[in-house]
Amino acid sequence: MTSAPLAAVTGAEGFIGSHLTEALVASGHRVRAMAQYNSFSSYGWLETLPQDVLDQVEIVLGDVRDPGSVRALAEGADAVYHLAALIAIPYSYRAPHSYVDTNVTGTLNVLEAVRALGTPRLVHTSTSETYGTAQTVPITEDHPVNTQSPYAASKAGGDRLADSYHTSFGTPVVTLRPFNTFGPRQSMRAVIPTVIGQVAAGQHTITLGDLRPTRDFTYVTDTAAAFLAVGTAPAEAVVGRTLNAGTGGEISIGDLVGLIGKVMDTDLDIREDGQRIRPADSEVMRLVADSTRLHEATGWAPVLDLEQGLARTVEFFRDPANLARYKTGIYNI
Structure with a gap:
């Protein structure tokens, strides 16, 4: 009897990582999930997953900044999904060294572990922020990289390392570049939970x-499906490539707020808060994805549209137990 394939996930305790963990288990994988070490022994969002999912998950505490942690995580894995990152753009203005340590050095540690162990597949996570404001639309993978924040620069640094390990050492890495993902469990540092959380x-x-x-918003289960698609596709279809994941649609933040108000059946009064505005040259004004190459390579396509995804997200935040996990009354940097 063949045992189920083992997938190792960094950043598994987070928003997308916890949904990916669920998707991997649903597709028949065993999962070794790394949550960042903390003195509370907290497993983040993994703690909220159903028990039948957790029965297939081995949770380990570690840190991508530590090579030993990463190597232990990747040992024996059929694939490594590298999602661990510092993500908040405003905080990257304050603590850029932390972003380099996690997003660049952490990625280097993952690449080194996969290279040393001969892991068959590494899925590395990029971000649409590396493109900066769209120079041509929709944005294909050939669009120039223009990093307008320390966060974006640190992610681009990780991307370049991944590319170099493939060309230098033949490391079987594929880079997935999601556009803006949203849904249940997302940090209040993102615009959709900020609005929904305040209303709820x-x-x-x-x-x-x-x-x-x-922005081009993709519901989180569709993003998780994109990770699974590139992690399980034939090597010749994806390895050595960077692939966008997005819907191909765009909406302004102002119109998005109006749509959330419609979904929540609430009239909203919007006030601008100066501390929430990025420096003028750092704001990315337009992002919209062309995911043709991902679709052609794997068959992936988003299932839920924006309004359907918002309805599911509202349902999540209206649950008092979920809302209690958030600080809706402050600016979450």
């Missing part, structure tokens, strides 16, 4: 930053 907490005056930028 009984607020009708919503404080936000710039309402003009446009």
